[in-house]
Amino acid sequence: MAKNKSLGRWLISGPPLLYLLIFFAIPTLIMAFAAFRFPGDYGGLLPFIDINPESGKNELLIHAGNWQEFLTFENFSRFFEDTIYVELFIKSFWYAGITTLVCLCMSYPLAWLIARSPKKYRDLLILLVILPFWSNFLIRVYAWMIILGPQGYFAMTINQGLALVGIAPIQLMYSHFAVIVVLVYVHLPFMVLPLYANLEKHDVALLDAAQDLGASGWRRFWKITWPLSLPGVWAGSALVFIPALGMFAVPDLLGGTDGMMIGNLIKQQFLDSRDWPFGSVLSIMLTLAVLMMAGLGMMIGRGRQRNAL
Amino acid sequence: MHSKQSKWLWAAAIFVYGFLYVPLIIVVAYSFNDSKLNAEWVGFTFKWYGLLLHNEQMLVAARNSLIIAVVTSCCATVLGTLAGLAMHKYKLRILPILVLTPIAIPEILMGVALLIFFVMLNMTLGLVSVTLAHIAFCIGFVAIVVRSRLQGMDEALVEAARDLGASPIQAFRLVTMPLIMPGIIAGALMAFTLSIDDFVITFFTAGAGASTLPLQIYSMIRIAVTPEVNAISTLLMLLTLTLILIASKVAPSALRAK
Amino acid sequence: MALLEIRDVVKQFGDFTAVNHVSLSVEAGEFFTLLGPSGCGKTTLLRMLAGFEQPDSGEIILDGVNVAGVPPEKRPVHTVFQNYALFPHMTVAQNIAFPLKMANVPSEELKQRVAEVLEDVQLTPFAQRFPHEMSGGQRQRVAIARALVNRPRLLLLDEPLSALDAKLREEMQIELINLQKEVGITFVYVTHDQGEALALSHRIAVMNKGQVAQLDVPEVIYSHPKSRFVADFIGQCNLLDGTIVGIGHDRMQVEIAGVGIAETLLLPDAKVGQKGTLTLRPEKIKLAASLPLDVADEVHFKGKVHDCLYLGDVTMYVIELENGILVETMLPNSAPGRAKFFDDNDLVELAWRYDAGHFILS
Numbered sequence: 016m017a018k019n020k021s022l023g024r025w026l027i028s029g030p031p032l033l034y035l036l037i038f039f040a041i042p043t044l045i046m047a048f049a050a051f052r053f054p055g056d057y058g059g060l061l062p063f064i065d066i067n068p069e070s071g072k073n074e075l076l077i078h079a080g081n082w083q084e085f086l087t088f089e090n091f092s093r094f095f096e097d098t099i100y101v102e103l104f105i106k107s108f109w110y111a112g113i114t115t116l117v118c119l120c121m122s123y124p125l126a127w128l129i130a131r132s133p134k135k136y137r138d139l140l141i142l143l144v145i146l147p148f149w150s151n152f153l154i155r156v157y158a159w160m161i162i163l164g165p166q167g168y169f170a171m172t173i174n175q176g177l178a179l180v181g182i183a184p185i186q187l188m189y190s191h192f193a194v195i196v197v198l199v200y201v202h203l204p205f206m207v208l209p210l211y212a213n214l215e216k217h218d219v220a221l222l223d224a225a226q227d228l229g230a231s232g233w234r235r236f237w238k239i240t241w242p243l244s245l246p247g248v249w250a251g252s253a254l255v256f257i258p259a260l261g262m263f264a265v266p267d268l269l270g271g272t273d274g275m276m277i278g279n280l281i282k283q284q285f286l287d288s289r290d291w292p293f294g295s296v297l298s299i300m301l302t303l304a305v306l307m308m309a310g311l312g313m314m315i316g317r318g319r320q321r322n323a324l
Numbered sequence: 325m326h327s328k329q330s331k332w333l334w335a336a337a338i339f340v341y342g343f344l345y346v347p348l349i350i351v352v353a354y355s356f357n358d359s360k361l362n363a364e365w366v367g368f369t370f371k372w373y374g375l376l377l378h379n380e381q382m383l384v385a386a387r388n389s390l391i392i393a394v395v396t397s398c399c400a401t402v403l404g405t406l407a408g409l410a411m412h413k414y415k416l417r418i419l420p421i422l423v424l425t426p427i428a429i430p431e432i433l434m435g436v437a438l439l440i441f442f443v444m445l446n447m448t449l450g451l452v453s454v455t456l457a458h459i460a461f462c463i464g465f466v467a468i469v470v471r472s473r474l475q476g477m478d479e480a481l482v483e484a485a486r487d488l489g490a491s492p493i494q495a496f497r498l499v500t501m502p503l504i505m506p507g508i509i510a511g512a513l514m515a516f517t518l519s520i521d522d523f524v525i526t527f528f529t530a531g532a533g534a535s536t537l538p539l540q541i542y543s544m545i546r547i548a549v550t551p552e553v554n555a556i557s558t559l560l561m562l563l564t565l566t567l568i569l570i571a572s573k574v575a576p577s578a579l580r581a582k
Numbered sequence: 583m584a585l586l587e588i589r590d591v592v593k594q595f596g597d598f599t600a601v602n603h604v605s606l607s608v609e610a611g612e613f614f615t616l617l618g619p620s621g622c623g624k625t626t627l628l629r630m631l632a633g634f635e636q637p638d639s640g641e642i643i644l645d646g647v648n649v650a651g652v653p654p655e656k657r658p659v660h661t662v663f664q665n666y667a668l669f670p671h672m673t674v675a676q677n678i679a680f681p682l683k684m685a686n687v688p689s690e691e692l693k694q695r696v697a698e699v700l701e702d703v704q705l706t707p708f709a710q711r712f713p714h715e716m717s718g719g720q721r722q723r724v725a726i727a728r729a730l731v732n733r734p735r736l737l738l739l740d741e742p743l744s745a746l747d748a749k750l751r752e753e754m755q756i757e758l759i760n761l762q763k764e765v766g767i768t769f770v771y772v773t774h775d776q777g778e779a780l781a782l783s784h785r786i787a788v789m790n791k792g793q794v795a796q797l798d799v800p801e802v803i804y805s806h807p808k809s810r811f812v813a814d815f816i817g818q819c820n821l822l823d824g825t826i827v828g829i830g831h832d833r834m835q836v837e838i839a840g841v842g843i844a845e846t847l848l849l850p851d852a853k854v855g856q857k858g859t860l861t862l863r864p865e866k867i868k869l870a871a872s873l874p875l876d877v878a879d880e881v882h883f884k885g886k887v888h889d890c891l892y893l894g895d896v897t898m899y900v901i902e903l904e905n906g907i908l909v910e911t912m913l914p915n916s917a918p919g920r921a922k923f924f925d926d927n928d929l930v931e932l933a934w935r936y937d938a939g940h941f942i943l944s
Contacts (some may be wrong), residue, residue, distance in 0.1 A: 023492075028410035028419055031403040031463055035422040038460040039434065042441035049440055060444075121343070124336035147344045149564045151521045153541045154557040158347030160549055161354065166361055203344065261430020264523060268545065278432050285436050285528065295440070298433055305429060484667035486654040487632055488728065489684030498680075502671045 050295035051086050060291050090296045100280070104300065107276040110191075111259040114198040118206040118255045119248065121199070126210035126247075127240075130217070141211060148204045156268055159197045163187040163269070189271030197265050205254035213247025214240075253312040257305050277301050348561070355554035372555040382556065385540035388451060389520050392536060396458040397516040403459065404466020404515070405508055411467060412474040427464040434461060435528030442529060449531025457529040458519045465518060466511035473507030474500075513571045517564055585610040585768055586631070586736060591640035593626050600626040601637070602792035608736075608770060613762050615771045617779040618789035619815065624772045627789075628738050631770060632661050645735060655684070660729035661738040665745060666721050668713040674724050675700070675709040681732040699731045702761075719750050723757075730765060739771045743778065755781055776816045780804060788812050805863070806940050813861040813942070820867075820909050822860040824941075826852055833936055836860055840905025844881045845936040849943065858943040866938035867911040869899060871924075873931040880933045885909065887928045899924060901932060 052060050064075050094100050129140045147155070162169045165188065174184035187193055221239055263278025270276070277297060284294030358369035376382055407423050410416060426434055438460070442453045481503070485495035523538040530539060537560065544553050584607035593601040601623040608614045616624040629635045630642060633654035642649050649657055660681065668677050675696055682692045700706045703723040713721055722742060729737055743751045759782060762769050773779055779786050780800045787797040788811075796808045807813035810821060827843065828835035834848045838860065846860060875882055885901040888908060896912045903909060911932065913923060924930060 024410075024414055027406050028414060028416055031407035031410065031467070032416075032419055032422065034403055035426075035460065035463060038438065038441075038456055039426055040422060042437035043433075045444065046437040046440050060440075121336075121340050124333050125340045128333045128337045143341060144344065146565075146568070147348055149517065149568055150348060150561045151523075151538060151541070151557065151564070153523055153538050153545070154351060154560065155347065157541070157545050157549070157553060157557065158351045160545060161350055162347060164549060200343070200347070203340075257428070258430055261432045263432055264527075264542070268542075278430070281432055281436060282528075285439060291440060294436060298436055301430065302433060309428075478665065478667060480663045480665060480667035481669060483632075483634055483654070484661070484663055484669070485680070486634075487659070487661045488681035489655045489732070490680075491653075491655055494684065499669055 046295050047299060049291055050090055050299050051088065052292050053087060054290050054292055090292045093293060094296050094300065100297075103275065103280060104277060104304070107260055107278075108304075110194060110198065110276060111256050113195055114202060114259045115206075115252050115256045117195065117199045118203055119252065122203065122206040122210050122251065126207050126214050129211055130214035131219075137215070141208070144204050144207045152201060153264070155201055156197055156265055159193070159200060160188065160269065163193050163196070188269060189274065191270075191274060193269040194266050194274045194276075197269055198259050198262065201265070202255040202259055205258075206251040209250035209254065210244065210247045213244050213250075217243055249312045249315060253309055256308055256312075260304065260308070261301055351554050352558045352561070354551055355558045357551060360551065361549075372551040373559075375552055376555050376559075379552065381535065382537075382540055382552075385535040385537050388534050389537040392451060392455050392458060392534075393516045393519040395455050396462055396519040397512050399455075399459045400462035400466050400515040400519075401508060401512040404463045404511055405470050405504075407463055407467035408470025408474060408507075408511075412471050423464045423467045426461045427468075431461075431524040432528075435525045438525070439528045449529060450534045453529045453531070454526050454534055454536070457525050458522060461522075461525060462515035462518055465514050466508075469511040469514065470504055470507045473504045477503050510571045513567050517567050520560075521564070584608060585612075585645060586770070587641075587643040588627070589641040589643065591627070591630065591637045591642065593623075593630060593635060593637050599792050601630070603640070604789075604792070604794055605640075606787055606794060606797055608768060610768055611766055613759075613769045613771065613782060613784045615773060615779045615783035615786045616789055617773055617776060617786050617815075618795075619774055622789040623792040624774075624789050625740060628661075628740055628770065628772050631736070632659055632738055633657050658735040659738060660732065660734040660736075661740060662725045662729045662742045664741045666713075666725040666742075668721055668724055668728070670713055673710050673712055674705060674716070677713070677724060678728045678731050680728065685732055687732075695731055699727045702764075703727045718746050719754060722746065722754060726758075726761070730761075730767065733765075734767065737767050737769050739769060741773055742771075744773075744775070751778075758782060780816070788815065790815075807861055808942065810859055810861075810942060810944070813859075818864050818910055820860075820862040820864065822862065822907065822909070824858065824860055826854050826856045826858070826941075829854060834941070836941060838905075838907070841883060841903045841907065844883075844939075845879075846939050846941045847937050849941060852941075852943070856943055858941050860939050860941050862909075862934065862939040864898065864910040864912045866934055867909070868933045869901070869911045869913055869930055871928070871930060873933045877933070879936050881936060883932045885930060885932060887924045887926050887930060889926065890924065897923070899930075901930060
């Protein structure tokens, strides 16, 4: 019977486990390993196994004597030697940070309002937040290309307004502004949902009690609602910040030359300059950054929660 | 709550809803505009939809997307359901990590890792590589929906079935399976939409071999903004909306999982 | 031989011993109850009978067969679950047919037996309904019908009435007694409600901390609790600490500190100087402004009214004895007119027959 049980266990967990090992875990490890290798002559990686010019057969070329010709830390030192890479990381953090902050400011009142509206409308109001999110990501980016494009009504109106006060027309497309607006647009529901899930659970009686004890509206918010909602704030921030950090399509389409992020550089290394080892270094750095942010968010979230209690 | 505060809140909420919907409405509206530019409104027309039907590249891309999405959805549903069951039933540490990280990390990381992997295996990038990649990231979403459905199920039901004479397999087939079916269907629909919508991972794993609708849209909007894109976008939105409506009928709770 | 024998069964979850060397036997046709507070091990014991848990040691013998290692579906035992566990995607008829289908009963016979059982529980008109379309009491009856339809040797009931409101619970208790009489199947019933246990059972095993504290018929459990725990758990009970000071031929004297001497039934192995507790049910105590002192066989004390609680049919008076000990007594409100005989701080006298109470050695 015990044998049967473990057989069933492997029949159930085996297939997905195997699939994800092959198509997620192993590729990720290979990528991590690629960061220590040299690029090949025609892009990609310098192969370990290749045709030996002497024997004309496929042979393992790497051995104890020559491993330095195949493995290196050079790709990592290159990352730190030139400041443009670190600067690009900082800029990406800045983009993702601003995006997160704007998402938070826009989502909080909305989430609060939905959480306080009558029960029968709540699901509908939340569905309305999610619905646009289900349309294709590129369509959502494209929509802003129309709006911000020089012939769009929005851009024209703004420039006409600026002309009235004597300022030269500005370009909205291909700017920091465009990148951040669209990053906010595509990530907004990620912030609203966890905030709403948190605020919905708040006990209204707490606010009544605070009011009863003489706290004013703002004080009530900062002393009660805000600290209690921090777990939701941190969850939402992580859900916005992490994907925003790795974004490449938005800056690609709307950012122009100035609006590059880490994602664009990674894409460049893999698809344009075909320098896989350095692309892998960048990916590893991005992974570390994500892990760091996730860990930081979790730590602050926990600490704050304890303080709030 | 003071009514003044309430007014501000409502204003903020209406602003956010407007922010969410106006861009999409613009896309739909311009798809009926009789002008090559997405600027002035000239007149109503269906011609962009007509053009779409004669756009060979677009039709191929649509066919590819559909094939990939159907295969992905089938495979990911089976594997994701198994993963959901396993996560619910067994305390295997590694499985949740493997299932959930692909969802949590930026998509680009999975994209490049799979690119290296497929090239190292000497695989020709194309429909197959894209489908394999899509399955890998859809498993997690299906697993989450199925697991939440299992968590909502009364454990005693399976025990009752056993108690009344059902073998473990009969109990699964007659009780567990019908009860988690809405979750499985919702998961399948979700995998389908995720696959048909995916851009980033497809971008890295498709190579020159296979264009999909998102890739097609991407290459079109990189060059120029044309009303044809509006038309295909509108159609895609309609498709997703239909799928969501079906999903909400089958399993209302599933909508919140994404 | 008994239908069910539990021999020295032990079950541990990690460090926690849920069932600790329990032995008991249940006769065929009996209505047997496992009674105890939550965490006393009664549910674990039931789950071992059903086959959901395996005992760490000891034997469970059903019909002369050791059922250790037999999976639940192979045991002639069915369970009525606490929240009924009706299959929500099946109709009432399908739910009831489930165990018959599992037993491969031919379809003609299956239909007939489902119809019969539906008749028994008066649910024939509801056969095609789904569980969520039915009331709590109706669902309860479906659960019982489903567990009975395949005529198990043993029916296990896990707090089946706890989800119902008080009124309905009383009705269902009567239905359960009648049903058990009718079908003649052995019931093992788990509950934490002592009233329910007293009303329904032929025999009760009171459980505490994984062990059987007392196993007997309801009357004995109620009137002669073997331990402080049982006395306290079953109904209202006064517990007066005291020491044996004298032993006669059929009774003994117990000194209750600061109050006086009370006579009580002789315990066979009692010795002078032993300490213990006198248990006394409130309804066995007489209470009046003054009581005749010299009635034979009666114990007599003075006190004053500390509190009174009007409960409708009776009023509970809490009397403070001279040393500050509180004693609960009850007076029925049977007389017309005044429902309340005393007020707070009234001086009163108490008396009880020497055999009304019961001394437990500690």
